[in-house]
Amino acid sequence: MRLAIDRQRFVDRMQEQAEIGGLDGERGLDRLTLSDADREARDWFRDRMRDAGLDVRVDEMGNMFGRRAGADPEAGTVLLGSHLDSQPRGGIYDGPLGVLAALEFVETLEDEGITTERPVEIVNWTNEEGSRFQPAMMSSGVWAGTLSLAEAYETTDRDGIRFVDELERIGYRGDVPAEPQYDYDSYLELHIEQGPRLEEAGDDVGVVTGIVGFQWGEITFEGQANHSGTTPMDHRRDALVGAADVITQVRRIPGTLGERTVGTTGVIEAEPGSINIVPGEVRFTVGFRDPDDDTVVEAVDRVKREAAAAAEREGLEWSYEQRMAVESVDFAERCIDAVQSAADDRGYASQRLVSGAGHDATHVASVCDAAMVFSVSEGGKSHSPKEYTSWDDCYAAADTLANAALDLAGVAAER
Amino acid sequence: MRLAIDRQRFVDRMQEQAEIGGLDGERGLDRLTLSDADREARDWFRDRMRDAGLDVRVDEMGNMFGRRAGADPEAGTVLLGSHLDSQPRGGIYDGPLGVLAALEFVETLEDEGITTERPVEIVNWTNEEGSRFQPAMMSSGVWAGTLSLAEAYETTDRDGIRFVDELERIGYRGDVPAEPQYDYDSYLELHIEQGPRLEEAGDDVGVVTGIVGFQWGEITFEGQANHSGTTPMDHRRDALVGAADVITQVRRIPGTLGERTVGTTGVIEAEPGSINIVPGEVRFTVGFRDPDDDTVVEAVDRVKREAAAAAEREGLEWSYEQRMAVESVDFAERCIDAVQSAADDRGYASQRLVSGAGHDATHVASVCDAAMVFSVSEGGKSHSPKEYTSWDDCYAAADTLANAALDLAGVAAER
Structure with missing residues (x-):
């Protein structure tokens, strides 16, 4: 009926x-x-x-x-x-x-x-x-x-x-x-x-x-907060520049992996958050999804390598913390x-x-x-x-x- | 004495x-x-x-x-x-x-x-x-x-x-x-x-x-807030990706201008700020300084062109608002x-x-x-x-x- x-x-x-x-x-x-x-x-x-x-x-x-x-x-x-x-x-x-x-x-x-x-x-x-x-x-x-x-x-x-x-x-x-x-x-x-x-x-x-399936995580970069006017560019360890490098790659990675892969940074927080200070610490989320679980793992591996490269360029410490992973x-x-x-x-x-x-x-x-x-x-x-x-x-x-x-x-x- | x-x-x-x-x-x-x-x-x-x-x-x-x-x-x-x-x-x-x-x-x-x-x-x-x-x-x-x-x-x-x-x-x-x-x-x-x-x-x-001298300003990108899992990459207008593009250039511009030029993004805010949503609006500061006032003006002109290019790539609206300029x-x-x-x-x-x-x-x-x-x-x-x-x-x-x-x-x- x-x-x-x-x-x-x-x-x-x-x-x-x-x-x-x-x-x-x-x-x-x-x-x-x-x-x-x-x-x-x-x-x-x-x-x-x-x-x-x-x-x-x-x-x-x-x-x-x-x-x-x-x-x-x-x-x-x-x-x-x-x-x-x-x-x-x-x-x-x-x-x-x-x-x-x-x-x-x-x-x-x-x-x-x-x-x-x-x-x-x-x-x-x-x-x-x-x-x-x-x-x-x-x-x-x-x-x-x-x-x-x-x-x-x-x-x-x-x-x-x-x-x-x-x-x-x-x-x-x-x-x-x-x-x-x-x-x-x-x-x-x-x-x-x-x-x-x-x-x-x-x-x-x-x-x-x-x-x-998807995986959400948070990347933290730690650099050196310092005065934005008096710190020469070659003395900087700018955590936000590292984050910007990685966010650009979060946009790019899906297109190198699969038709259905997506990647997003939705949250970003820069400390101390003053117009006049080079950001010393930045935390931001990264999330990848794909119908194939191996592709999600590969995307996360790639973004970690990008974080390591960005940290190397800018002289930062970095860490990745997984927030949630669902198959x-x-x-x-x-x-x-x-x-x-x-x-x-x-x-x-x-x-x-x-x-x-x-x-x-x-x-x-x-x-x-x-x-x-x-x-x-x-x-x-x-x-x-x-x-x-x-x-x-x-x-x-x-x-x-x-x-x-x-x-x-x-x-x-x-x- | x-x-x-x-x-x-x-x-x-x-x-x-x-x-x-x-x-x-x-x-x-x-x-x-x-x-x-x-x-x-x-x-x-x-x-x-x-x-x-x-x-x-x-x-x-x-x-x-x-x-x-x-x-x-x-x-x-x-x-x-x-x-x-x-x-x-x-x-x-x-x-x-x-x-x-x-x-x-x-x-x-x-x-x-x-x-x-x-x-x-x-x-x-x-x-x-x-x-x-x-x-x-x-x-x-x-x-x-x-x-x-x-x-x-x-x-x-x-x-x-x-x-x-x-x-x-x-x-x-x-x-x-x-x-x-x-x-x-x-x-x-x-x-x-x-x-x-x-x-x-x-x-x-x-x-x-x-x-x-220096000039401080704020760039705003407006895109489209949307679900991070269901929005294919080719349908996105991600305001944070635009910001990341520009922040990368804020790091680069000083090195193309002068020995004493510096450029910084100190504040960034992404809305709505959820791990699960593509950022629809991002505001961030840009500041440039140099002993030569013309160099500061040139740096600001360049970052505006970078903002326009990033907006074009990601399908965003953008604006630059000067906050402070001191000769x-x-x-x-x-x-x-x-x-x-x-x-x-x-x-x-x-x-x-x-x-x-x-x-x-x-x-x-x-x-x-x-x-x-x-x-x-x-x-x-x-x-x-x-x-x-x-x-x-x-x-x-x-x-x-x-x-x-x-x-x-x-x-x-x-x-």
Whole structure:
């Protein structure tokens, strides 16, 4: 059977959530994980899950689950979801689209009086973004057993505030252990593509076959802070010049490695940060991603060699500290097929693609079979108030998700 | 006659002031202008001036003057001084050495019962460093009529706090107009070299013949903030890559222009500053200095062309905003000669050199004849807790200053 979700309700819900932590005068979100805005979005989502008749539970990491029983209580659960947190100046679709599409699925089951064979759960994962507390995808990682609960709790933000204290403060440190409470059959996650490929091909939805691997690290250069007017050029050990050399190479390395390789420096801090002083210490991040894990390792090796060469040129000390490394993921064929069949059946033009971004599905795929649905991201923009997906494209992706999920959950009875 | 300053008193005073705003466990200062530490240093200096029998006045910019009458009340005044404020992590010599050497001069006159022909004044100029409020050398600039009092008052620090409000808060907004209250004959300023030339030549003191010109500006690149994993390299407009290109050229341009040219990027800020986002906007400073003003202009022209080229490569918008431009200064021969004669007479090995740093003397030289004395800076280090000048070298420079000042002020009577 085909499931017809309620487009108007779904769009209304997307607009409601976009008001919580919304940017002034811009269509975007400032809803950092465990902020007051995150609490407000969570309260709103909890109420919506209860209204939909779901059995709500919150685990020790603040992950929020809403469970709907199936005809076969012994059957593995089908899990759907994403995250409600945002970057400091993020868009309104990234994350929330997948959470509210999951909600729309169970509400439609309720409307239609459908009992699925398998239990169905929807989830809002805590701290997917990793913007305030590193690493990203923290709480799906703890849930899947990849990250340690104790370490996650002790993580601090830039102001030295601990994750666990903020979780407690906003009232979302739950009692349920942060680990699978049931046997899970499969996981589907809808997310915006955050890249240009669907739009450029004119496709409606993306059938995601896996996720690239990546490695994030921080390079520190130490030179000599000194007066910018009185220190001759041949006496300088300028840490920022070393950083500039490496950042130029971070731009170049991907083009020497692979078609899908990307490399980025997103954060840079130069000390002491005075117009009149040669920078004595500079720290900056480097990150590389590729579907092939060996290529990521090679990119990191190359950037380290570039750092060593830059340090030699400028007389600096240098170090590289790995912040996070995640291997690439290949999704399960049966879940990919469920998404592909749903898209084909609903008449959506689609392409298969590998996600360039990490998602909670990265971790969940180690617990059960998984796949993802991508919606179009206009101009490939995300993590920005310019992020945009038309309601038509949101609907197409949510419709695909719902029908793929119904396929996996099976229909036991309908009204 | 030769004047013999009190070495022990002078060293004690240097150590006393170094306790005010001193860094924890390091031999350095955090005494930003108009901070509580600056107030404390000012109170201490005011008391020392009163103890020395000086007539103390504070002007509208917080500049502190201590005046000692001469035999000829109509004669032009000889002014000596420097500044007590520091960089956020500065050394203990930069600035204070020149202020306390001036104090030591008048105390020695008092000890010796010397009446000079000319009146003598010592001064502590407000906000020489320009680290908290730009521009640097702000209050000697207002005093000399180069900068506007109204604009200086409205200047804000990074927290948006106005200069005038902080001046008021620490109790150093004086009533005396910030302009010359007397006819000034000459100005001498002792300062650490902040460069390696004296030490490398094995000289004791520097006879400063002028000050390089410089221009400070800020370059802004605007690109497109976007997800670092999903945005292919050929779709990026990375503002930080543009900045890295230019910073590399800031390092290179001086070597193509002149032996004394220097170029520096001291401050860089990348937005939004997330490990996971391609930087959409980057602002960074560029500064060039040279004894020849045309060379500074050429350096700035070149860096603008580099910015345009980097913007073209990366698809960025760019702008250059001039923050400060100061022309080079040639000091007066008679003042240079007074310093040279004092150094020679006391048996100090010296060299003539052009200051690579701006000093309050830059502005004062537009009011009266001026020159400077440099002390050795070990390793050329300054604006850092590693800044160091031995007490022998401090003494040699203060001794030279005192005897040059006595030469300019003339002896009318002694006990």
